[in-house]
Amino acid sequence: MLFKRFGQRLLAFFDHGLSRHLRRQAILESLRGGSARSHLPADFVRQLTLVAKLDNDALFQRFGSRAEGLDEARVEAIRARAGANLVGQEKPVSPLRHLWWCYRNPFNLLLTLLALVSWLTEDLKAATVIGSMVLISTLLRFVQESRSNHAAERLKSLVANTASVLRPGVPGADRRGAVEIAFRDLVPGDLVLLSAGDMIPADLRVLEAKDLFVSQAALTGESLPVEKFALPRHGAAGSPLELDNLCFMGTNVVSGSARALVVGTGEHTWFGNLAERVLASDREPTAFQQGVNKVSWLLIRFMLVMAPLVLLINGFTKGDWLEASLFALSIAVGLTPEMLPMIVTSTLAKGAVVLSRKKVIVKRLDAIQNFGAMDVLCTDKTGTLTQDRIVLERHTDVFGTPCDAVLDDAWLNSHYQTGLKNLLDVAVLEHADAGRMARLGERFAKVDEIPFDFQRRRMSVVVGEQDNGHRLVCKGALEEVLEVCTRVRIGSDEVPLDAALLARIRQHTASLNDDGLRVVAVAVRQLPGAREQYRVADESDLLLTGYIAFLDPPRDSTAAALKVLAEQGVEVKVLTGDNERVTRRVCHDVGLPLKACCWAARSMP
Numbered sequence: 281m282l283f284k285r286f287g288q289r290l291l292a293f294f295d296h297g298l299s300r301h302l303r304r305q306a307i308l309e310s311l312r313g314g315s316a317r318s319h320l321p322a323d324f325v326r327q328l329t330l331v332a333k334l335d336n337d338a339l340f341q342r343f344g345s346r347a348e349g350l351d352e353a354r355v356e357a358i359r360a361r362a363g364a365n366l367v368g369q370e371k372p373v374s375p376l377r378h379l380w381w382c383y384r385n386p387f388n389l390l391l392t393l394l395a396l397v398s399w400l401t402e403d404l405k406a407a408t409v410i411g412s413m414v415l416i417s418t419l420l421r422f423v424q425e426s427r428s429n430h431a432a433e434r435l436k437s438l439v440a441n442t443a444s445v446l447r448p449g450v451p452g453a454d455r456r457g458a459v460e461i462a463f464r465d466l467v468p469g470d471l472v473l474l475s476a477g478d479m480i481p482a483d484l485r486v487l488e489a490k491d492l493f494v495s496q497a498a499l500t501g502e503s504l505p506v507e508k509f510a511l512p513r514h515g516a517a518g519s520p521l522e523l524d525n526l527c528f529m530g531t532n533v534v535s536g537s538a539r540a541l542v543v544g545t546g547e548h549t550w551f552g553n554l555a556e557r558v559l560a561s562d563r564e565p566t567a568f569q570q571g572v573n574k575v576s577w578l579l580i581r582f583m584l585v586m587a588p589l590v591l592l593i594n595g596f597t598k599g600d601w602l603e604a605s606l607f608a609l610s611i612a613v614g615l616t617p618e619m620l621p622m623i624v625t626s627t628l629a630k631g632a633v634v635l636s637r638k639k640v641i642v643k644r645l646d647a648i649q650n651f652g653a654m655d656v657l658c659t660d661k662t663g664t665l666t667q668d669r670i671v672l673e674r675h676t677d678v679f680g681t682p683c684d685a686v687l688d689d690a691w692l693n694s695h696y697q698t699g700l701k702n703l704l705d706v707a708v709l710e711h712a713d714a715g716r717m718a719r720l721g722e723r724f725a726k727v728d729e730i731p732f733d734f735q736r737r738r739m740s741v742v743v744g745e746q747d748n749g750h751r752l753v754c755k756g757a758l759e760e761v762l763e764v765c766t767r768v769r770i771g772s773d774e775v776p777l778d779a780a781l782l783a784r785i786r787q788h789t790a791s792l793n794d795d796g797l798r799v800v801a802v803a804v805r806q807l808p809g810a811r812e813q814y815r816v817a818d819e820s821d822l823l824l825t826g827y828i829a830f831l832d833p834p835r836d837s838t839a840a841a842l843k844v845l846a847e848q849g850v851e852v853k854v855l856t857g858d859n860e861r862v863t864r865r866v867c868h869d870v871g872l873p874l875k876a877c878c879w880a881a882r883s884m885p
Contacts, residue, residue: 324553328520331485331543332512339485339541345469349446349457358467365466365482365545367529367552375426382421385569386576387621388414390583397609417621421645424629428636428643443481446471470542474527475698476535476731483544484527486510491731491816492536494527499550505534505733520550535731535739537698568649572624587612654850661856661863665870666832670703672711673797674829678768678785686826689802691717693753696726696741704800707830724751728814736760742807742814749809754802754819755828758789761801765824774823789827793861796869797829838870 331339340346344354391414398407442460447470450459458473463481466472472484474492486492486508493505500521512524520526527540530551546552587608594604628645631652635642642648662668674680675687691712694705724743727750732739738756745751754761767774768781775781789799803822845852852872856863867874 321553324548325520328483328526328543328550329523332520332523332526334485336487339487339543343469343541343543345471345541347471348448349471350467350469351449352447354469355447355467358469359465362468362545362548364464366464367546367549367555378426379418379422382425383414383418385621386573386580388418390576390580391621394609394612401606401609403609413622417625420622420625420629424632424645425643428632428641431636431641441479441481443478444473444475446473466542466545468542468545472540472542474533474536474538474540476533476537478533480527480529480531480533482529482542482546483549484540485543486525486527486538486540489538490536491733492538493534493733494531495534496521496528496531498530499528499554508538535733537731567653568646583612656851656853657845658853658855661854661858661866662832665838665854665866665872666834668703668832670707670798670830670832672707672828673831674792675711675826676829677826678770678788678824680788683826686802686828687712688716688720689753689804689825690755690800690828691720692724692743692751693739693741693755693802695721696724696743697729697731697739704798704828704830708828727812730814730816730819732756736816736819738764738819740814740819742818744809750807750811752805752807752814752818752822754804754822755800758786758799758801758827761803761822761824764819765803765822767821767823769823769825777824785824790861792827792829793859794865796833796862796865797831798859798862799827799829801827834866834870842870842872 331342334342336347344358350358391410395407395410395414398404398410441463443463443466444458445461445466446457447459447461448457450457456473463479466482468482470482471487472481474480474484480494487510489508489510492508494508495505507524508527509524521528526543527538528551529544529549544550544552547556590611591604591608594607595601598604625645628648631648632642632645635648659665675683675690677683677686687708690708694708695717697705724745727742727744729742730740736756737760738754740752740754742750742752754764762777762782762785765777768777768785792799801824803824805818805820805822807818842852854863854867854872864874
């Protein structure tokens with residue numbers, strides 16, 4: 281009954297968010313337990329350090345590459361030598377080995393021994409019954425897990441990550457010669473173009489970078505992104521992970537853009553070496569497996585005490601040692617619950633079947649017990665409690681009056697940025713009138729951009745208008761935009777941003793947050809137009825023009841799912857970096873107590 285209620289009303293909704301959290305936890309747990317560097321080959325570390333010191337010409341010569349990228353003939357030659365860009369994964373287990381894993385546990389071994397003894401003593405009925413229980417339990421687990429593994433492999437084959445690589449002459453390449461190719465097809469010497477949101481597909485040496493920030497949390501555990509440069513800014517580093525001009529597979533670009541050279545692929549990467557060490561270690565038994573093993577060994581200890589004791593007492597008192605041996609064997613069989621393995625396996629298999637009907641794959645049956653024993657579920661808000669379908673609800677001036685000029689500025693910012701276009705940008709682009717925005721695009725041409733980062737929590741683009749200088753358009757989190765604003769547009773007037781006006785602005789935006797709207801501020805600055813490159817320092821003396829407000833409504837199934845969790849004794853905690861007022865509104869709408877919410881200090885707007 282527990283699995284039925286969980287599967288029908290909860291798992292179809294929570295499986296995506298929960299699997300994401302479990303995957304992160306598994307990676308961190310696998311890498312925990314000491315310095316990663318101490319387990320990596322010394323030659324590999326030295327090679328990375330050497331690559332970081334080479335100038336561009338020496339780097340191209342070392343990897344047989346060139347500034348415009350590799351041609352197809354050269355790529356094939358390198359791939360034949362270096363192989364595919366694949367990290368050593370947990371290889372598929374052979375059927376015989378999988379069957380052995382399904383069979384091996386102290387209880388099955390004990391039952392097998394009893395069946396063998398029964399057969400040797402010509403008690404065929406007992407041998408048949410005990411052997412059947414072991415066989416059914418083993419085959420049931422084997423068949424169910426095999427089906428799940430095959431389904432998981434089919435799902436994995438549908439996922440393919442790509443990177444933007446310079447491959448001159450390849451059909452489909454853009455004007456830069458860049459083409460999207462699968463990660464596995466990268467080779468050492470390839471030139472990769474990076475932008476915000478990209479995963480690092482291999483170990484890279486940065487050649488050119490503009491405000492490039494990379495999150496290395498998967499390798500170092502540090503939550504804050506680090507800035508990368510084409511030229512090292514610091515002295516000798518204690519580890520290649522600390523070098524300014526190296527990026528590593530398994531990390532991701534937070535903001536900025538770069539051009540980088542592939543210096544290591546597959547198992548010859550930092551991540552590949554770590555993966556090899558992790559896969560070489562034995563898998564820790566789950567709490568359920570530990571519990572079954574404890575019960576099994578308890579029964580085995582009882583038999584090791586009782587069976588010899590009965591044998592000795594009967595043998596010495598009656599003198600018939602054969603009859604005493606048969607009676608001791610009967611005691612051993614009687615102390616062993618032969619049906620227990622089959623009952624446990626069939627129960628877990630039934631739970632796996634119920635979950636599979638809701639598109640949840642259980643690769644190992646023992647994991648179901650861990651899932652069922654959960655008493656606290658930590659989840660994010662966006663896309664889990666909410667629909668992750670953000671729509672632009674309002675575009676207003678600073679006091680809530682609809683304003684098309686604010687939408688125009690927001691569209692310019694979202695349209696011309698080359699970084700990661702998140703759901704907010706997509707909502708702006710989809711909301712705007714296509715004809716009006718086409719005319720706007722003809723009026724303005726992009727000059728430069730100042731990418732988003734998690735410290736500033738804003739991003740800007742600079743556009744040029746014919747014979748009218750440059751306009752810097754900034755959008756981002758309200759407080760961070762207000763920090764660089766000195767004026768406010770009210771109607772057709774520009775007034776100084778003083779304390780009284782600031783209080784009114786915060787009061788108005790707080791009311792929008794209370795309605796469940798996420799507020800993004802929009803500000804501009806007119807510039808002379810004598811420059812082509814702009815920096816973060818240029819985000820100053822801005823004019824606040826208004827806000828764009830977004831809505832991400834709760835899922836229809838959220839309230840019912842949370843109710844089922846509460847009935848099953850599972851406490852839900854919401855971990856979010858979103859605005860506190862927005863989170864309170866969402867939690868109120870889905871019936872979640874506000875004490876369950878925890879806000880991060882910083883996040884994207």
